[in-house]
Structures are given as structure tokens and as C-alpha cells.
Amino acid sequence: MRSSSRTQILDAAMRVVDTVGGADITYESVAREAGLTKAGLMYHFPSKDALMIGVIEHVIARWQTELGDALGVPLEESTLAQRVQAFVAFAGEGGVTQGEFVVFAEAVRRPQLSAPWLDYLRTWFGFGADADTAPLLLAWLAANGLWIAESTGILTVTPAQRQAVLGRLAGLIEEAAA
Numbered sequence: 640m641r642s643s644s645r646t647q648i649l650d651a652a653m654r655v656v657d658t659v660g661g662a663d664i665t666y667e668s669v670a671r672e673a674g675l676t677k678a679g680l681m682y683h684f685p686s687k688d689a690l691m692i693g694v695i696e697h698v699i700a701r702w703q704t705e706l707g708d709a710l711g712v713p714l715e716e717s718t719l720a721q722r723v724q725a726f727v728a729f730a731g732e733g734g735v736t737q738g739e740f741v742v743f744a745e746a747v748r749r750p751q752l753s754a755p756w757l758d759y760l761r762t763w764f765g766f767g768a769d770a771d772t773a774p775l776l777l778a779w780l781a782a783n784g785l786w787i788a789e790s791t792g793i794l795t796v797t798p799a800q801r802q803a804v805l806g807r808l809a810g811l812i813e814e815a816a817a
Contacts, residue, residue, distance in 0.1 A: 645693070648669065648675070649694055651673035652672070652673075652690065652693075653694065653698070653736075653739070653742075655668045655669055655672050656694075657737065657738035664687075666681060666687070688752065691749075695743075695752060695755045696755050698742050699756070702735075702759070705729055706726060709725035709729050714762070719772065720775060720815055722763050722764060723782075724809070726779060726782055727778060731804075731808075733789055735786045735789075737790050739790065740791055766779075771815075774811045774814055774815035778815075781804065785801075
């Protein structure tokens with residue numbers, strides 16, 4: 640499959656999820672949005688799980704690109720504190736859409752889809768037991784809570800609240816990195 644075709648299909652799937660507010664992705668809705676027939680879509684993604692894994696990997700790739708930009712150094716040369724700070728910056732800018740949250744949550748509902756998420760989380764945030772990572776874990780969990788609240792619409796965070804939270808998280812990360 641051409642990379643551009645795959646990207647176009649996965650972009651279409653994300654538009655569907657963003658538009659319908661998290662309804663299940665169907666072959667019909669994605670094919671229509673991508674300008675393909677259902678059979679054409681099934682040629683590229685022979686099962687719904689294959690489509691969902693593709694969508695998950697597509698979301699993770701976007702996140703990793705944005706996290707890499709926020710990180711500013713190659714992942715292999717970064718510290719856990721730098722990676723958590725990059726995630727806090729990403730989450731603090733509202734880096735996740737409702738559709739992306741739904742895609743993430745789908746792996747909770749259907750554990751067979753969790754492998755790409757687990758690989759991403761282990762690669763970027765492998766909180767080991769070899770050092771006191773509690774402040775970093777706390778900052779990471781709080782940043783996750785921020786984007787979950789905002790991507791789901793559960794909570795509206797004012798700009799002043801956002802700055803206060805991000806300032807506190809930056810302090811935790813600085814303290815842990817010292």
C-alpha cells in the first residue's frame with residue numbers, strides 16, 4: 640500500500656471520529672470520508688481491528704512528532720525529566736482532540752488494541768523503579784488529567800488555571816531533575 644494512501648485513509652478515519660464525537664469507526668463512514676468504496680478500504684485494512692491499529696499508530700506518530708519537537712533533542716539522548724517536560728508542554732497546549740482520546744480509550748475497551756499504546760508509553764515514559772521518579776510520575780499523571788479533562792469536555796480550564804497548573808508541574812520536574 641502506498642504510504643500516501645494509508646495516510647489519507649487514516650486522516651479520513653480521524654475526521655470521522657472527530658466529527659461524530661467518538662462514535663464507532665465503520666468501514667462505510669471511513670470509506671465515504673476517504674472517497675473510497677468499502678471494498679477499497681477493506682483492501683488496505685482487511686479487518687476492523689487492522690483499521691483501528693492503523694488509526695492508533697497514526698495518532699501515536701503525530702504525538703511522537705509533536706513530543707519530539709517539544710523535546711528538542713533526540714529521544715535516545717533525553718532524560719525522563721526532559722520527556723515528561725515535553726509531554727507537559729504538549730498536553731498544556733491542548734495537544735489532544737476528543738477523537739484522539741476516543742481512539743486511546745478504545746484500547747481500554749478492547750485490550751487487543753493496546754500494544755501500540757503500551758509500546759509508546761514504555762518508550763517515552765518508562766518509569767523505572769531504580770530511582771525516585773514519583774515527582775515525574777505525578778507531573779505526567781497531572782498533565783494526562785489535563786488533556787483528558789479538556790479533550791472530553793468534562794472540565795473547562797481557564798488560561799490562568801492552565802498557567803498555574805503548568806507552572807507547578809514545571810516546578811516538580813525541575814525538582815526531580817536536580
